[in-house]
Amino acid sequence: MQSSTRRFACTAVLGALVASAAAGKVAAHPHVFAEARLEVAVAPDGQVEALRxxxxxxxxxxxxxxxxxxxDTDNRLEEPELREIASVISESIAEFGYFQVITANGKDIGVKPVDDMKVLFDDGQMIIFFTTEPEEPIAITASPTFxxxxxxxxxxxxxxxxSNMVLEGAPKNCTRTMVVPDPDEAIAQNQATLTEAFFSDPTGNDLSKLLATRMEVNCR
Known part of the structure; x- marks a missing residue:
């Protein structure tokens, strides 16, 4: 039975991708690549409203x-087929917090279930759009990280x-910085936590979080 960590890949991907996933372990390197954009919207009261x-x-x-x-093998996807893809993606990444982490006041904050996942194809590439909302209030002045x-x-x-990380509606004293971690530095700083268990179950380790590109907000 395929593990949950491979559900999205084995549902949506055929051929070589499925073969690599079915080999018994999820390799600690990517097979799928996506260019991303993140917009963090702040409400007039200073609370984080949504992540687009x-x-x-x-x-x-x-x-x-x-x-x-x-x-129907007509080499294009109709609305019902696009909705099916959106449903598969949404359900599959939900168990991983929709591939995101929000940190504020020294703790991680989850997100509410996504209900607006959309999919389209443009110039041979699949594009997905969705919005998440924090499970609990986050004041932008708490200088959160996304x-x-x-x-x-x-x-x-x-x-x-x-420019693909945008902060909208924040007070003028708040700035945002995109941080792209250096993998070697992240591994060196966290060497004590890396064991063989990590490579058989990456989800049991925080290294992937440490390697995540993130938006850091600073309000002075």
Whole structure:
């Protein structure tokens, strides 16, 4: 029986991707690549209102998804097929906190279930859009951090430009910084926590979180 950490890959991906997932372990390097954009919206009362996500996937992964869900084999996806893909993605990444982490006041904060997942294809690439909301109130003046990462290391979610992390509606004294961690430095600083168990179950370790590209907010 396939493990939950491989559910999305084995549901949506065929061929080589499925073969690698079925080998018995999730390798600690990505097989799927996505270019991301994150917009953090702040309400007038200073509370974090929503996180709006856009992920554009690589052409190889997108083509295998097309083949998997193009039920009538007409080489295009109709609305029912796109809704099915959206449902599969939403259900599959929900158990991993939608591949994101919010940290404020020294603790991680979860997000509410997503109900607006949308999928489209553009120029041979699959793009998904969805919104998350924090499970509990977060004041932007608490200088929270917003990271996006796949704890299984199966998907690399990258922000290729600083402009792809946006802070909207925050007070003028709040600034945001995109932080791209150095893998070697992260591993060196956390060497004591890395064991063989990590490589057989990446979700049991915080290294993927440490390697996540993140938005750090500072309000002075």
């Amino acid at each position: 996500h856009v992920w554009r996937f690589d052409e190889m992964f997108s083509s295998t998804v097309m083949l998997e869900f193009d039920a 990271g996006v990462y796949d704890p299984t290391f199966y998907t690399a979610i990258d922000f290729y430009d600083d």
